Amino acid sequence: MNYKKLITRNKDNYLCLKGIIFSLIILLLFAVNYGNIALAENSINGEKIFNIHCVGCHPQGNNIIRRGKTLKEKALKKYKMDSIEAISYLVTNGKNNMSAFQDRLTKEEIETVAKYVLEKAASNWR
Ligand code: HEC
Numbered sequence: 001m002n003y004k005k006l007i008t009r010n011k012d013n014y015l016c017l018k019g020i021i022f023s024l025i026i027l028l029l030f031a032v033n034y035g036n037i038a039l040a041e042n043s044i045n046g047e048k049i050f051n052i053h054c055v056g057c058h059p060q061g062n063n064i065i066r067r068g069k070t071l072k073e074k075a076l077k078k079y080k081m082d083s084i085e086a087i088s089y090l091v092t093n094g095k096n097n098m099s100a101f102q103d104r105l106t107k108e109e110i111e112t113v114a115k116y117v118l119e120k121a122a123s124n125w126r
Helices: 003-053 073-078 084-093 107-122
Strands: none
Touching: 003 107, 073 107, 084 107
């Protein structure tokens, strides 16, 4: 057996493996970072949309028109509004004195603001 050749080959394999691990770590770091940025952007946009379109009737998650129908966790649960789907549907189509937003907001914006409402409800609008 050619001993010298075996050693060189092993060294090559080792270098190659190191390269792969290094790339994977870089990729992982990038993915984690990107996720964080996306998350932060989501809540910033949600807040922006809420402050433009919703805060007039729902200051601090209250409801100035139908007092019981607040955006707090307890009320959302009680009226089965505790999911992105339910809130998105309501915001899209409106209900009673709440207007529909399908002409003013895109589907993505509606989902973003719905997510924001659930996040704020989870922390009791603090
Ligand atoms: C003109 C005032 C007004 C505006 C603006 C408004 N809402 Fe409402 N909202 C209401 C009223 C009134 C209700 C109660 C509807 C009903 O009769 O069930 C309500 C209900 C809700 C509910 C359900 C609350 C519950 O406890 O059942 C959610 C969630 C909600 N609004 C989110 C939003 C979001 C998000 C926006 C902004 C995109 C928004 N609203 C804008 C008046 C408004």
